[in-house]
Amino acid sequence: MVNTARMLSLETPLAAERLRQRSDSSHPELWALLDQVMDPEIPALSIWQLGILQDVQCDGSVVEVTLTPTYSGCLAMHEISVFVQKSLAAMGFAEVNVVTRLNPPWTTDAMTREARARLREEGIAPPTPSSADEPLCCPRCDATAVTRISAFSGTACRAMYRCSHCHEVFDHFKAI
Amino acid sequence: MTVTSPDPLLVYVLRLGDDALVAGQRLSEWCSRAPILEEELALANVALDFLGRARLCYQFAASLPGAVFDEDGFAFRRDCREFTNHLIHELPCGDFAFTMTRQFVVDVLNVPFLEKLAVSAEPRLAAIGATCVKESLYHLRRSRDWMLRLGDGTAESHRRLQDAVTELWGYTPELFEQDTLERTLIEQGVAVDLAGIQPAWHSEVQNTFDRVGIKLPTLDWQVGGGRRGLHSEHLGHLLSELQFMQRAYPGLKW
Ligand SMILES: [Zn+2]
Numbered sequence: 001m002v003n004t005a006r007m008l009s010l011e012t013p014l015a016a017e018r019l020r021q022r023s024d025s026s027h028p029e030l031w032a033l034l035d036q037v038m039d040p041e042i043p044a045l046s047i048w049q050l051g052i053l054q055d056v057q058c059d060g061s062v063v064e065v066t067l068t069p070t071y072s073g074c075l076a077m078h079e080i081s082v083f084v085q086k087s088l089a090a091m092g093f094a095e096v097n098v099v100t101r102l103n104p105p106w107t108t109d110a111m112t113r114e115a116r117a118r119l120r121e122e123g124i125a126p127p128t129p130s131s132a133d134e135p136l137c138c139p140r141c142d143a144t145a146v147t148r149i150s151a152f153s154g155t156a157c158r159a160m161y162r163c164s165h166c167h168e169v170f171d172h173f174k175a176i
Numbered sequence: 177m178t179v180t181s182p183d184p185l186l187v188y189v190l191r192l193g194d195d196a197l198v199a200g201q202r203l204s205e206w207c208s209r210a211p212i213l214e215e216e217l218a219l220a221n222v223a224l225d226f227l228g229r230a231r232l233c234y235q236f237a238a239s240l241p242g243a244v245f246d247e248d249g250f251a252f253r254r255d256c257r258e259f260t261n262h263l264i265h266e267l268p269c270g271d272f273a274f275t276m277t278r279q280f281v282v283d284v285l286n287v288p289f290l291e292k293l294a295v296s297a298e299p300r301l302a303a304i305g306a307t308c309v310k311e312s313l314y315h316l317r318r319s320r321d322w323m324l325r326l327g328d329g330t331a332e333s334h335r336r337l338q339d340a341v342t343e344l345w346g347y348t349p350e351l352f353e354q355d356t357l358e359r360t361l362i363e364q365g366v367a368v369d370l371a372g373i374q375p376a377w378h379s380e381v382q383n384t385f386d387r388v389g390i391k392l393p394t395l396d397w398q399v400g401g402g403r404r405g406l407h408s409e410h411l412g413h414l415l416s417e418l419q420f421m422q423r424a425y426p427g428l429k430w
Contacts, residue, residue: 103302151218176310
């Protein structure tokens with residue numbers, strides 16, 4: 001049996017708050033629908049898992065979706081808005097407003113435990129929660145002896161590291 | 177003839193947007209020319225952060241009363257005299273040491289500037305500050321690292337760093353100039369008071385260069401005028417490239 005209380009206690013306070021907000025929503029089907037919208041730059045994560053999906057409100061046939069960009073230079077925001085519109089339109093919601101909210105700014109603490117686990121499966125070292133004192137470790141072999149080789153990788157949100165144990169190069173999703 | 181003076185908030189947010197746009201455009205010129213692959217990625221990503229910052233400012237500006245352009249219009253349809261960026265941003269990239277030294281002095285300023293902007297009485301400016309300060313913190317880590325690496329590197333990298341500092345120094349006082357428009361906005365709690373930031377900026381720059389034996393030049397010349405639309409000859413060339421498509425095909429859309 002899954003001990004939900006224990007699982008929640010492993011979430012960051014912000015992720016726990018997001019999970020509560022989602023489970024309290026009167027439109028769980030809309031949140032579930034938006035789970036299909038993946039981040040174009042990290043296709044392993046949905047916009048919910050990444051923590052940029054902030055809110056879904058529905059008034060009659062009008063849906064309002066609130067997103068927070070990861071970085072101000074994030075190129076994916078436009079594409080994500082289009083995906084959100086399309087996936088809701090496919091379910092018959094013709095009027096969808098995508099609202100961008102900057103404040104409070106996005107932080108990797110918004111990611112759920114599940115999202116961190118997904119990143120590891122993809123070979124990306126997940127961001128360390130700001131409240132935890134966890135060392136960065138290699139997503140392949142768990143070694144903590146790692147060296148940063150590049151401050152940025154293919155996207156602004158990642159840096160590149162090398163593992164001193166298995167010698168593999170891997171991306172780290174930076175904690176911000 | 178009566179000239180209605182533009183909304184001070186509009187002028188202010190365009191200043192911030194112009195700084196970011198011109199800085200981002202210069203950084204993007206490194207694309208495919210960076211010294212190593214890691215720097216290729218870093219320069220392009222930092223450039224994107226600055227372009228994103230410019231977009232946030234221009235979007236806000238476009239929503240203000242008195243705005244005559246939309247977001248794209250502010251970037252593509254104004255001429256040199258209407259741009260109000262600081263001159264330091266429009267200087268050509270020079271060598272890698274020059275680009276990184278400019279980045280460093282700007283990052284050292286941007287971190288406290290954006291922290292203060294994040295508590296502006298104007299909520300939309302505060303939101304821009306809160307979003308962008310995290311990026312600038314990361315930019316600063318990298319640009320400071322490069323100051324130490326170049327300063328402690330070879331005789332040539334040290335010389336190039338010293339040359340860059342010497343050449344850029346006269347452009348730094350302009351970063352802290354404040355006119356009556358900004359002072360009025362400061363009194364309203366909207367704009368950031370740069371006077372409060374300058375001493376810490378100076379000591380951080382000084383400390384970093386002291387660590388690697390780089391001398392800050394005596395300030396025997398300085399230039400300004402960017403906030404009044406008075407620019408070096410370099411901005412026109414930058415804009416001719418940035419704005420080419422919209423100038424050749426007005427209203428062009430992707
Ligand atoms: Zn390893």
